[in-house]
Amino acid sequence: MSSNDPGAMSATSNAAGGLQADIRLRRGDFELDVSLSVEAGETAALLGPNGAGKSTIVAAIAGLLRLDGGVVRLAGRVLDDPADGVFVPPEGRRIGVVFQDQVLFGHLNALDNVAFGLTSRGMRRAPARERAQDWLDAMDLGDLGHRRPRALSGGQRQRVALARALACEPDLLVADEPLGSLDVTARNRLRRNLAAHLSSRRNGGTASPTAPRHGAGDVPRLLITHDPTDAFVLADRVHILENGRLTQSGTPDELRRSPATAYAADLSGINLVRGTARDGEISVTTDNATPSQPGRHPAVVLHAADTSMFGAVLATIHPRAIALHRERPTGSPRNVWRTTAEAVEPLGDITRVLLGSPLPLTADITPGAAHELLIRPGTTLWVSVKATEVELAPDAATDQSERLTETHPLRAPGRSSNSAA
Amino acid sequence: MTSTTASTSAPESARRPARRTARELPPWPIALLAGIGVVLFALPLVGLVARAPWTGLWAHLSSRFVVDAAVLSVVSSIAAAAVAALVGVPLAWVLARVSFPGRSVVRALVTLPMVLPPVVGGAALLFALGRRGVVGGPLHDATGLLLPYSIWGVILANAFVATPLVILTVEGALRNLDRQYEHAAATLGASRLRVLWRVTLPMIGPALGVAVVVAWARALGEFGATVTFAGSLGGRTQTLPLAVFVALESNRDAAVAISLVLVALSLGLLIALRDRWWPSR
Numbered sequence: 101m102s103s104n105d106p107g108a109m110s111a112t113s114n115a116a117g118g119l120q121a122d123i124r125l126r127r128g129d130f131e132l133d134v135s136l137s138v139e140a141g142e143t144a145a146l147l148g149p150n151g152a153g154k155s156t157i158v159a160a161i162a163g164l165l166r167l168d169g170g171v172v173r174l175a176g177r178v179l180d181d182p183a184d185g186v187f188v189p190p191e192g193r194r195i196g197v198v199f200q201d202q203v204l205f206g207h208l209n210a211l212d213n214v215a216f217g218l219t220s221r222g223m224r225r226a227p228a229r230e231r232a233q234d235w236l237d238a239m240d241l242g243d244l245g246h247r248r249p250r251a252l253s254g255g256q257r258q259r260v261a262l263a264r265a266l267a268c269e270p271d272l273l274v275a276d277e278p279l280g281s282l283d284v285t286a287r288n289r290l291r292r293n294l295a296a297h298l299s300s301r302r303n304g305g306t307a308s309p310t311a312p313r314h315g316a317g318d319v320p321r322l323l324i325t326h327d328p329t330d331a332f333v334l335a336d337r338v339h340i341l342e343n344g345r346l347t348q349s350g351t352p353d354e355l356r357r358s359p360a361t362a363y364a365a366d367l368s369g370i371n372l373v374r375g376t377a378r379d380g381e382i383s384v385t386t387d388n389a390t391p392s393q394p395g396r397h398p399a400v401v402l403h404a405a406d407t408s409m410f411g412a413v414l415a416t417i418h419p420r421a422i423a424l425h426r427e428r429p430t431g432s433p434r435n436v437w438r439t440t441a442e443a444v445e446p447l448g449d450i451t452r453v454l455l456g457s458p459l460p461l462t463a464d465i466t467p468g469a470a471h472e473l474l475i476r477p478g479t480t481l482w483v484s485v486k487a488t489e490v491e492l493a494p495d496a497a498t499d500q501s502e503r504l505t506e507t508h509p510l511r512a513p514g515r516s517s518n519s520a521a
Numbered sequence: 522m523t524s525t526t527a528s529t530s531a532p533e534s535a536r537r538p539a540r541r542t543a544r545e546l547p548p549w550p551i552a553l554l555a556g557i558g559v560v561l562f563a564l565p566l567v568g569l570v571a572r573a574p575w576t577g578l579w580a581h582l583s584s585r586f587v588v589d590a591a592v593l594s595v596v597s598s599i600a601a602a603a604v605a606a607l608v609g610v611p612l613a614w615v616l617a618r619v620s621f622p623g624r625s626v627v628r629a630l631v632t633l634p635m636v637l638p639p640v641v642g643g644a645a646l647l648f649a650l651g652r653r654g655v656v657g658g659p660l661h662d663a664t665g666l667l668l669p670y671s672i673w674g675v676i677l678a679n680a681f682v683a684t685p686l687v688i689l690t691v692e693g694a695l696r697n698l699d700r701q702y703e704h705a706a707a708t709l710g711a712s713r714l715r716v717l718w719r720v721t722l723p724m725i726g727p728a729l730g731v732a733v734v735v736a737w738a739r740a741l742g743e744f745g746a747t748v749t750f751a752g753s754l755g756g757r758t759q760t761l762p763l764a765v766f767v768a769l770e771s772n773r774d775a776a777v778a779i780s781l782v783l784v785a786l787s788l789g790l791l792i793a794l795r796d797r798w799w800p801s802r
Contacts, residue, residue, distance in 0.1 A: 159704075162704070162708050163708075164704050164707070189707070191708070191711055191712055191713075192710075193708070195708055196708070196709075197705065197708045199704075199705055201701075203701045203702055203704075203705040205705075205706075205720060205723075205724075206724070207723040216706065216709055216719075217709035217710055217711075220706070220709050220710040220711040220715060221710040264709065265708075265709075268710060
């Protein structure tokens with residue numbers, strides 16, 4: 101997605117503020133050996149199936165598990181280095197963790213949950229509560245501070261958990277499956293908050309209270325997820341974890357173009373298209389430029405079966421749902437257009453075709469079909485996608501910034517930079 | 522005790538839908554045996570109530586003999602419950618959280634008083650802390666402090682039998698507590714003591730409350746260890762249960778009167794506990 105962003109590409113120059121984790125751990129039969137770094141201001145996603153070791157990595161970085169070997173370094177501090185006998189306990193690490201299932205304190209109300217970290221770090225109760233109230237306000241939870249977690253919805257709890265982790269102004273934010281336990285509606289709503297607080301693209305802008313407080317959110321962020329949509333929408337860099345090892349790391353675009361494993365291929369092929377929906381028609385804003393085709397593209401209109409959404413949306417199209425033809429297809433598909441094949445990658449059981457203008461998409465077809473169609477880079481093709489295969493979700497990122505600036509007139513300066521973006 | 526620990530993880534149980542089954546009639550053998558059980562427990566109460574000297578009740582209860590015993594009982598049982606909590610909670614924490622060789626031996630040792638005949642416990646205390654005891658002798662020589670036959674002896678004997686109840690209940694609650702809450706507190710910068718004080722203890726609060734009240738009730742009713750270690754000196758070490766035992770020989774009406782008070786207190790306590798701490802499902 102933002103692969104052209106030079107900040108995400110240039111490595112290790114400003115490593116001082118970031119996280120470098122070289123994690124070696126053995127738990128029973130399971131062996132974890134992962135080297136991972138997240139730069140200041142970067143959002144990295146750790147994407148992997150259940151049981152790949154994601155939660156173990158969270159525990160090791162947060163100091164809840166000791167390394168067997170390797171080193172964890174954050175903001176220039178060594179946090180864990182068994183060879184050197186260094187181990188900083190979790191309370192000394194300044195790492196904000198948003199836990200799976202939130203893990204809010206049931207005996208404290210939302211406000212005191214958020215204030216907990218501040219008072220733990222020595223702030224007096226009254227100012228800590230004031231600061232916590234600011235965070236609840238920013239999360240649109242301003243009037244729910246007196247509620248116990250039990251009386252909050254899943255999405256509200258998750259936002260309290262995020263506020264609690266961020267309120268301490270940590271050196272690193274780790275979010276472990278932040279959307280995992282939520283239903284679809286709550287997921288979509290919360291993705292907005294995450295986009296505002298996790299994604300570096302939004303932080304330059306402002307909607308987040310992190311921005312004014314610590315200089316444009318230069319905190320490194322690590323998102324743990326098994327959902328490629330979350331990873332690819334929110335992260336600058338995606339690390340794919342399989343069976344205790346990183347099998348591939350790269351920008352979402354790099355992963356899409358050359359996935360190293362079958363799992364990576366399956367995940368990275370998901371097409372995400374931003375646009376504006378109206379009555380089931382999505383006008384695509386094509387900043388989804390492939391590196392080979394930078395710049396503006398003619399607008400494309402996609403048809404979706406879902407006519408209930410309006411405004412900024414994120415359309416998801418599975419690569420296997422895209423059919424390719426040599427001639428203009430006849431029949432029912434609502435979405436038909438002509439394009440050229442940019443690249444053709446055989447990936448074992450499937451052949452991945454990267455499509456060019458007007459809408460860069462990834463299509464997975466069988467090697468047999470690829471052979472039959474005689475696809476080579478530059479081949480002209482017809483693309484068809486059924487309207488039922490275009491899945492819509494509210495576009496988190498765009499939506500959030502608008503909403504926050506609307507509801508918080510004090511942060512109005514954000515509006516200008518948002519509309520400029 | 523399982524039901525008390527379950528109540529500590531309230532969010533968990535709140536999520537679980539309460540399953541309502543149709544009202545069921547028990548098979549007749551079950552009904553019969555259950556009925557016999559009820560009679561078994563109700564009969565002594567009936568006996569006590571039938572024998573009660575209702576007209577002179579207040580006179581008996583306000584006698585010097587009873588008031589002294591009551592005051593001593595209240596003071597020593599509360600002190601014993603406090604000691605049980607003070608020693609029992611850290612012990613439970615260690616047993617639940619620290620893995621060390623011989624842990625099961627330690628656990629057996631500290632919960633032994635629950636199954637040991639209290640008289641044996643009292644005798645053992647006497648051999649250890651009595652005037653000629655292993656520790657008691659040197660202690661007396663050094664400080665002049667004498668534990669047996671004093672209120673300190675009563676408190677110690679009560680705490681000796683009451684503490685295991687706290688240890689078992691709190692250890693169970695700690696084991697049931699999801700460690701993630703403590704982990705979350707640690708990542709938020711809370712020191713280990715602050716985690717214990719602000720997260721762990723509040724979260725096991727209901728179980729801890731039950732543990733302390735049950736320990737207090739156990740201390741209030743303590744007889745065997747107290748009489749062996751502290752004797753039955755009127756006004757000094759004679760608690761209510763000891764007073765009942767003495768009065769049975771000399772003043773049977775007074776014994777019944779005290780017994781009624783103890784029964785009413787215990788029954789009220791159990792009903793209150795059920796309403797406040799046991800989940801009423």
